[in-house]
Amino acid sequence: MKQLSGIDATFLYMETPETPMHVAGLTLYEKPPGLTGSFYDHFRTFFATRLHLIPIFSKKLARTVFDLDHPGWVDASNVDLDYHIKHTNLPKPGSFAQLEAMVGDLHSVTLDRSRPLWQFTVIEGFEDGRVALYSKVHHAAVDGGAGMVITKALYDVSATPREVEPPPEPGPKKPKPDTAERALANLGALMTNAVRQHFTVLAAGAQMMTTVAGLLVPTAADKEKPEAGGAPVLPNLLPPKTPFNVTISGQRSYAARSLSLTDAKLIGKATGTKINDVVMAICAGALRQYLIDKKALPATPLLAFVPISLREAGNTDINNQVSGMSCSLATDIADPLERLMSIQKTATTSKSIAGVTKDATPKDFTMLGAPFLLPGMMQLFGKSGLADIIPMGANVVISNTPGPPFPLYCAGAKVLALYPVSIPTHGIALNLTVQSYLDKLDFGLTADRRAVPDIVRLAEHLGDALDELKAAVAKRFGVFAAPAASAEVATEPKEMAMAKTTAKTKKAGNAKDAAKPKAAAKPAAAKPAAAMKSKAAAPAKAPAPAKAKAPAAAKAKAPAAAKAKAPAAAKAKAPAAAKSKAPAAAKAKAPAAAKSKAPAKAPAAAKAKAPAAAKSKAPAAKAPAAKAPAKAKAPAAAKSKAPAAKAKAPAKAKAAVAMKAAAPAKAKAAAPPK
Structure with missing residues (x-):
């Protein structure tokens, strides 16, 4: 028999009909391609081949004699898959809201302690063809880290299940000890544990006193550090009263939502915060709005209890280390940004304190008679209603567990989401647990149904809180294209609301930019008709190509051309004239102005208005330039001209602008006397 640690056993002692102490997961799947039969039968056959990879699933509890010490795990003689793997269907139409309600009902039922402490339920009947698995395991057996070990045993990284070692052949059964032998063994273990725990408590007590003294009175080495500023400000440990801090019933309400992990990372990068801080800020924003709606927001901030793993890197033990x-x-x-920064500050302080006290935290304890004393005390506490009066040290529990960033498969079915289902307790009726998967944050909200009957409303505020943070970050740092991203999030179905990544916003913006040249090209195509009027005056001009470019040149090229060729006056006038005048008028006017004066310099002044005017002036040089290379030829022509011609060009540009503004109709008549 392997005895439970003090932490593991505590979850057994805390369990009452009103406070089941199991944790669970709600996994959504896309059915394997080509599956025609029941997914339940398919999953059960697959699971039987993986059961031996999770040893705790073949263990059950064994009590010590007279309940003198913590119970232990022993091999179960038989694992009845009919009990451990259940099957059910959603009522029609098979919506996500109906799934959430069903999970709340399933989570209200305690596990049978005479069997291994786990049970799975395959849920079918979704209107969109998906399937789900509700997997329940007692917290005495696993914590979040151990839960990920179970996930790795059951899941694959491809649709084809990997080959696993077959289960070992069962060895010869050991004879079951009689009562006297068990009593002697238990007494021996009790005495050994008592002595061991006595020295452990003494060592932990001394270390804790040293740690607390170090926190309150910084050493000389600490004072030399730049960030040292005396004793740290200890976090507030007295939470305000909220609707969540009550004695709970045995019924549960549940809601699940998915948000964008990418958006959370961008917020963290822009503000210099961590993903945990952003998750806490999202939860805080949702809780704040929910309590405002109920007119129950306290003046002082809510406090969250945040579990911390004591598990060392690489430790895969199936137990609790928290x-x-x-x-x-x-x-x-x-203000959402100020709220986020405040959360970061207090979380950093709390983490520093938890970090230095981590080694002093006892991971095991022995208490004579704990198996019958502690459960009785828990039942008395629940029936007394003291949780309605006595503060519990926190308002809610918020936990964040990192999950795989790559897709998972189970029995060939692709995993779509991994929603946690956790534990409310007396005095803390709401638990918000988050697990990351792929590019999503999968939130699972578990509460007492009487305390939080409208948990779906609270879940909807999670997406609102993320949008609020994104908008604030966009305004302050310009990270998001906030309006487009928020609109996309708002159009998502409530039950699967998920923030879109900024890549889609950028893609939409690029599409709009790509469409702009097409809109501008339409007037260009209409220009050759107007250009026919000036053909007689400039037969060698090649009007069609030159004038097709006129609108684009007038709007986009004019400033650049003016800067290169003409003085400041021409720079200012040419773009203004080009933008204010209609294309047809510009075409008719530009040749008149250019031909009457300084023919060599005409490209410099007229380029902003109509490149075609310059082309009509020097037939020999411009004949090849009438096509696309007009830009390359014009600078060469301009450089070969005398400075006097440059002086005339601005004057003519001004005259052209004046003539256009004064009498557009007379412009055509003025052109022939050139």
Whole structure:
């Protein structure tokens, strides 16, 4: 028998009919391609080949004699898959809201302690053809880190399941000890544990006192650090009263939502915060709005209990290795960015305190008679209603577990989402747990149904809180194309609301930019008809290509041409004339102005208005330039001209502008006397 640690056993002692102590997951799947039968049958056959990879699934609890010490795990003689893998269908139409309600009902039922402490339920009947798996495991067996070990055993990284080692052949059964032998073994283990725990507590107590002293009185080495500023400001440990801090019932409400992990990372990068800080800020924004709607927002900030893993890197033990810290949610701050920065500050302080006390936190303990004393105390606490009066140290629980950034498959079915389902307790009736998967943050909100009957409304505020943060970051740092991204998020279905990535916004913007030249090209195509009027005056001009460019040249090229060829006066006048005059008038006017004066310099003045005018002046040089290379030829012609011609060009540009503004109709008549 492997005895449970003090932390593992505590989850057994805390369990009552009103406070089930199991954790769960809600996994959404896309059916394997080509599957025609029941997914339940398909999954059960597959699971039987992986059961041996999760040893805790073949263990059950064994009590010590007279319940003197923590129980232990022993091999189960038989694992009844009919009990452990259930099947159900959603009522029609099979919506996501119906799935959430069903998960709340399933999560209200405690596990049978005479069997291995786990149970799966395959859920079919979705209107869109998906399937789901609700997987429930007692918290005495696993924590978040151990849960990921179970995930790795069941899931693959491709649609084709990997080959696994077959289960070992069962060995000879050991004879079951009689009561006397068990009693002697238990007493021996109890004495050994008591002595071991006695020294562990003494060592932990000394380390804790040293740690607390170091926090309150910085050492000389700490004072030399740039960030040292005396004793740290300890976090507030007295939460305000909220509707979540009550005695709970045995019924559960549940809601799940997915948000964009990419957006959360962009917010963190822009503000210098971590993903955990952003997740806390999203939860804080949703809680703030929910309480405002209920006219129950306290003046002081809500406090969250945040679990901290004590698991070392690479540790895959199937047990609990957790501690926790208290963190302010800054719900008294209206501005989302200020709220985020406040959360970061208090979380950093709490993490620093939790970090130095981590090694001093006892991971095991022994208490004589704990198996019957502690459950009785929990039942008394629940029936007394003390949780309605006594503050519990936190208003809500918020937990964030990193998940795989790559797609997973189970029995050939692609995993679409991994929603956590967690534990409310007396005094803390709401638990918000987040797990990342691919580019999403999958939120699972679990609450007492009596305390939070409208949990779906709270879940909807999560997306609103993310949008609020994105808009604030866009305004301050210009990271997001906020309006387009927010509109896309708002159009998502409520049950699967998911923030879109900024890549889609950029793609839409690029599409708009690509469409602009096409809109501008239409007037250019209409110009050759107007150009026919000036053909007689400039037979060698090649009007069609030159004038097709006129609108683009007038709007986009004029400033550049003017800067290169003409003085400041021409720079100012040419673009103004080109933009204010109609294309037809510009075409008729430009040749008149250019031909009457300084023919060599005409390209410099007239280029902003109509490149065709310059082409009509020097037939020998401009004949090849009448086609596309007009830009290359014009500078060469301009450089070969005398400075006097340059002086005339601005004057003529001014005259052309004046004539256009004064009498557009007379412009055509003025052209022939050139």
